Amino acid sequence: MPNRGRPLNKNRNKNRGNSSSNIISDEITSDDLAIIGAGLAVLGDLFAFLSLIKVQQEEKDAAAGKEK
Numbered sequence: 001m002p003n004r005g006r007p008l009n010k011n012r013n014k015n016r017g018n019s020s021s022n023i024i025s026d027e028i029t030s031d032d033l034a035i036i037g038a039g040l041a042v043l044g045d046l047f048a049f050l051s052l053i054k055v056q057q058e059e060k061d062a063a064a065g066k067e068k
Helices: 022-024 028-066
Strands: none
Touching: none
16 A cells, blocks of 8 residues: 555554654655745746736726727
8 A cells, every 4th residue: 555645653552652753754844845835836826827817808808898
């Protein structure tokens, strides 16, 4: 069965008293933050692009309304 992004806890029963190794594996790494930041940047660019398309459509509608 694939891991699917979950941390591997093979020694779960052996390390009941010492959970520092589990804490380290559960933290967000700098790579994770970089991926999240890149995703948010792409999302922001997408919304900026959609707003430019909307402005272009509104300008066309306004020009078509003046011709009538």
